[in-house]
Amino acid sequence: MQEELFKKIVSHCKEYGFIYPSSEVYDGLNGVYDYGPMGVELKNNIKEYWWQGMVQLHENITGIDSAIFMHPLIWKASGHVDAFNDPLIDNKDSKKRFRADVLVETEIDKMIAKADKEVDKAAKRFGESFDEKMFRETNPRVLEYTQKAQDTETRLANALKTNDMADLKALIEELNIAEPDTGSRNWTEVRQFNLMFSTQMSNTGDDGKLYLRPETAQGIFVNFQNVQKTTRQKIPFGIAQIGKAFRNEIVARQFIFRMREFEQMEMQFFVRPGTEMDWYNTWKERRMAWHRSITPAEKLRFKDHDNLAHYANAAVDIQFEFPFGFKELEGIHSRTDFDLKSHSELSGKKLQFFDPELNEHYIPYVVETSVGCDRLFLSVLSNALIEESVPDAQGEDSSRTVLKIPPALAPVKCAVLPLLKNKEELVDKARSVFDKLKLHFLCQYDEKDAVGRRYRRQDAIGTPYCVTIDFQTLEDNTVTIRERDSMEQTRVSIDEVAGIVSEKTDLSSLLEKLV
């Protein structure tokens, strides 16, 4: 694990106002975080890019913003009351709580890593002539590790599918899994734990129990007919939504990767039954293309689900290589007609579509894309945070911390810097440039410290352009514009600045990669 990078991301987020622990003055609240001034801008840009990629680029996708509180029967129909569980296990010595399935998955990762290590060693030994495929198929050690990983994966999937918590416990014992911090193997039994938070609404009759939604998708399902009627969409069509979701995660120890309050960006695509696998493949590709527009391809991969959820007939994750390994960033699920059918049954309202081409009513099938906004945020920062050595003003080697965020997602697009702060003419001119540019995008005005230090501050928050106002500006209305990644400075007329910055930082520069 690139522990150093991960630590740096966490401290960088705090230092530059991206993310703070929630309720910090009261020593924080586990698994909950607040976004600071830079963080909220980056997060809004990520959300806007997703929204435009869905709603603006597809004529047949529209958005909604449904409430977090919903009728409690929704969660009965969706299966969350009965089945939205994770297997929990406690260590009796350390008193720490773990997800039993994650303990086993970590063990599987170790087996795969051992096999990979053998392959790497052999590759070094044999050099050019190394045939990796053949080696993997014949080397006894590699075969042993790989087989063990596969067997364990199958057994885990079966235990989860059949709700066999005793076998999960047996698996942990057979694999001799120890508590990572203390080495203790003194485990409790495994039991299922429901992840929904509940609260109370005083006037709903019975006991007034409500749930905080654990996913935004159900708000889309129960509005399916409202949206279809008001937009007069024909199948296939989609509904997109961005909103908060809440899960009482058993373990929330990986910064914003696993939170108890987080944000989801989900799109449910309603299709004719029988066409769902085609649409599933289409959305797999479209979503991967979207991720690749902001993330290097080698850091992304598909991972099929071994253990399908109760509602799905196919499911795949898009994984990103976080500093702690490849992990789920987005899920793409073929959800069949499960949700609309259950809501029809429990509510007694027919949630159907009349297909004029077929001249018949049916319950549409659904392909869902579901991505966590906070995980995306973490992936963007993991790619972007770089320390590099660069020559300083005297040509000496020095280092800089720079966030190479895709310019269209950067919190601040342009910084305006007067060369000196005690020269009124420079300050006035810089202020007038700032006032013009702020009509187009988010700018920062900064006059404190030497220009070099101001550049570094902007590098650290990922600002793609810095514009410096100097004495020549007063004579000929030109400024220097410095580009973040190359650090190249060019002299341009003030009138050109807005155009140059917009061209690189407008979301259209990303959207055009998708069409």
Ligand code: ATP
């Ligand atoms: P995991 O297996 O990591 O718990 P999941 O399969 O339960 O995730 P989904 O129900 O498919 O996740 O949710 C869709 C997306 O929502 C995930 O791909 C992830 O990006 C995001 N997400 C889910 N749970 C959390 C969480 N606790 N904190 C932050 N993001 C989350």
